[in-house]
Amino acid sequence: MPVLLFRQLRPKQWTKNLLVFAALIFSFPNVNTEMLIRSVVAFFLFSFVSGCVYILNDFVDREADRQHPKKRYRPMASGALNPYVALVFGAILLVCSLALATYLEPRFGLVLFVYFVMNVAYSFRLKHVVIVDVMIIALGFVFRALGGGLVIEVPVTPWFFICTLLLALFLAISKRRHELILLENNMGSHRKVLDKYSKDLLNQLNSIVTTATIMSYGLFTFTSGRTQYLMATIPFVIYGIFRYLYLIHIEDKGGSPEEVLLKDKHILFTVILYALSVIIILKYFS
Template sequence: MGATSNSVKVDVKTTPRVRQNMVYLLVKQLRPHQWTKNLLVFAALLFSLHKVSPDVIGKSVLAFLLFCFVSGCVYILNDFVDIKNDRNHPEKQFRPMASGALPPALALAFGAFLLLGSLFSAYYFDRLFALVLLVYFVLNVAYSMKLKHVVILDVMIISAGFVLRAIGGSLMIQTPFTPWFLLCTMLLALFLAISKRRHELILLQQDKGTHRKVLDSYSSELLNQLNTIVTTMTIISYSLFTFTSGRTIHLMWTIPLVIFGIFRYLYLITVAGQGGSPEKVLLQDKPILITVFLYVVMVAGIIYVFEFK
C-alpha cells in the first residue's frame, strides 16, 4: 500500500514537467531558429519609412508572426514526411519527431490548429495577404511531398517561398513592390538554396541519396557553376534596383555591402565548410551580422534623409 502511495505521488509531481517538456518540444518543432528567414517581410517596411506609423509597424509584425506560424506548420509536416530519413542524418536525427521525443500525432494536431488560426487571422486583416499565406503553405506542402525530389525545381521552389514572404509583407502594409526587388529576392534565395545543397552534398557524401534523393542528381561542379551564375545575376540585379526602383539613387551606396555579404557567404561555404543552415550563419557569423546591420542602417538613413518631407 505504501509503495503504491509513493508511486502515485511521483506521477502527480512529474506530470507538470512532462507537460512543460511537451510544450517545449512543440515550440522546438516549429524551428524558431529558422524564423530569421521571415524577417524578409519587413523589407517593405524598411523601404517605406516615409509612410511609417504605429499601425504600419503593427501590421508588419503581425505578418512576420503569421509567416513564422505557417512556416512552423510546414516544418512539422516536412519532418513527419522525412522522419525515417532524418533518423539517419548526423544532425537531423535530434529533431523532436525523429528522436522519438515528440509523438507525430500530437505534432500534426498542433500544426493543424496553428495553421487554421493563422489563416483566419490573416483573412481578417487582409484577404490578399491571406491568399499569399495559403499559397505559401500549399507550395511548401507540394515541395515536401514531391517537388523536393525534382532536380533544379527544388531550389526554385525554396526561392519562390522567399518571394512570397516579400510580397506578403508589401500587401500587409499596402506598399507596392517593384519587379527588380522581387527579382533580387528570388536570386538571393536561390543562392542560399544552392549553397545549402552544396553543403549537404559534401556533408553526406556517399549517404547523400539515402537522406535526400535529389542529391544524387547534383554534383559539386554543377552547384558551383549555378552559384557563379546566380551570384553574378544577384549583384547586377540589385545594382539596377538601386537605380531604377523609383527611390533615391543614393541607395547605390549600399551596393558594396551587398557584394561583401555575398562574397563572405561564398567564403563560408567554400572554405569554412558552412552553409548548411543559412539562418545559423546569419546569427553566428560576425562579419555578416555587421554587414546586415550596416545595410539596414544605411538604407534607413538614406531614405530618411532623401525621402522624408
Template sequence: MPNSNIEAREKKAGTLPYLAYMYFLQLRPRQWTKNLLVFAALIFSIKKSNMDMLLHSVAGFFLFCFVSSSVYILNDFVDREADRQHPEKRNRPMASGAINPYAALCIGALLLLFSLVSAYTFNPLFSFLLLFYFLLNVAYSFKLKHVVILDILIIASGFVLRAIGGGLMIAVPFTPWFLICTMLLSLFLAISKRRHELYLLESNKGSHRKVLDFYSMELLNQFNSIVITMTLISYALFTFTSNHTVHLMWTLVFVFYGVFRYLYLIHIEGKGGKPEKVLLEDRHILVTVMLYAFSVVLILIYLE
C-alpha cells in the same frame, strides 16, 4: 552514477515545462529568421510608414512563422521513423519520442487555421498567399524536392513570397527590380544550400537527399556564378531605378561584402547549408545585414 543521470532525464521529461519546451522546439524557431524578409517592404517604405504599418509587418512575420512551423510539424510527422535512423535528426522532439506525434500534428493544424483566418482579417490576398506558401511547401516536401532544378526554384520562391507578403500586409507596391533582386538572392541561397548538402555527401557526413544524385559540384558552382553576377548587377540597377534616391548606391558595399563573405563561407569553411544558421552564427554576416538595413533607413529618411 550513469543510472542516476538517466533517471534524472526521464523525470525531467515528464514535467510540464520540459514538454512545453520540446513542443516549442518542434516549431523550429531558429528557422524563423528567414521570415525577417517580411520587413523588407516596411524598410523601403520607411519615410511614409506609421505604427499601423509596423504592427501589420510584425503580424505578417509571426503568421509566416506559424505557417512554416505547421509545415515542419507535418514533415517531421511523416518522416519520424526515417529520422530515428539519422545521426542528427533522431534528436528532433518528434523522432526522439519527447512529444506525442499526433498532438504535435493537431497543434500544427491549429496554427495553420489560426494563421489563415487571421491573415484574412488583414488582407484576403495575404491569406491566399499563405495558403499557397503552405501547399507549395507540402508539395515540395512530399514530391518536388526530388525534381532536379525545380527543387532549387521552389526553395527560392519561398523567400520571394515572404517579400511579397510583407508588401501586402502594409499595402505598398513593389518595383520589378526589387522582386528580381529578391528572387536572384534567394536562388543564390538555395543553390548554396544544395552545394553544402553535396559537400556533406562527398565527405560521408550523412546527407541522404536523392536529388543530389543529379547534381555535381561543378554544375552548382556554375549556377552560383551566373546568379551572383545577375544579383549584383540587378541590385545596382535597383538603386538607380527604384524611384528612391540614388544615394542608395552607397549600400552596394554591404551587398558586395555580404555576398563575398557568404562565398567565402561556402568555399573555404564548408558552410552555407543553413542561411538562418549562418545569419546567427557568423558575426560578419550579421553585422553586414544590420549595417545594410540601418544605412537604407538613414538614406531613405534623410537623403531622399
C-alpha cells in the same frame, strides 16, 4: 510537451521571415505605427505557417532524418515527440494563422495559403525534382517579400522581386551544396535529389546566380523610383555575398542560412548596417 512543440516550429529558422520587413524598410520615411504592428504580426504569422510546414516535412522525413548527423536530434526524428500530436497541433495553428492573415488583408491571407500549399507540394513531391527543389525554396522568400508588402499596402517593384528571388536561389543552392558534401558518402539515403546534383554543377549555378544578384541589385538602386543614393548600399550587398561564398568554400558552411546569420558576426553586422543605411538614405536623402 509545450517545449517540444515549440522546438518543432524551429524558431531558429524564423530569421528567414524577417524578409517581411523589407517592404517596411523601403517605405521610409512614410512608416507609421500601424504599418509597424502589421509587419510584426505578419512576421509571426509567416513563422507559424512555416512552422506548420516544418511539422509536416519532419513528419514525412522522420525516418530519413534519423540518418542525418544533425537532423536526427529533431523532436520527431529522435522519438521525443509523438508525430501525430505534432500534426494536430500544426493543423490548429495553421487554421488560426490563415484566419488572422485573411482578417488583416485578404490578399495576404491568400499569399500565406498559397505559400503553405506550395511547401506541402515540396514536402511530398517537388523536393525530389532536381532544380525545381531549389526554385521552390527561393519562391518561398519571394512570397515573404510579397506578403510583407501586401499587409502594409505598399507596392513592391519588379526589381525587388528579382533581387529577392536571385538571392534566395543563392542560399538554396548553397544549402544543397553543403548537404552534398556532408552526406557524400551516404547521400541517397537521406535526400534522393542529391544523387542528381554534383559539386561542380552547384558551383556553376552559384556563379550565375551571384553575378545576376549583384547586377540586379545595382540596377534596382537606380531604377526603383527612389533616390539614387541607394547605390551607396551596393558594397554591403557585395561584401555579404562574398563573405557567404567564403563560408561555403573555405569553412564548408551554408547548410543553414539562419545559423550563418546568427553565428557569423561579419554577416550579421553587414545585414544590420545595410538595413540602417537604407533607412537613413530614404529618410534624409530621398
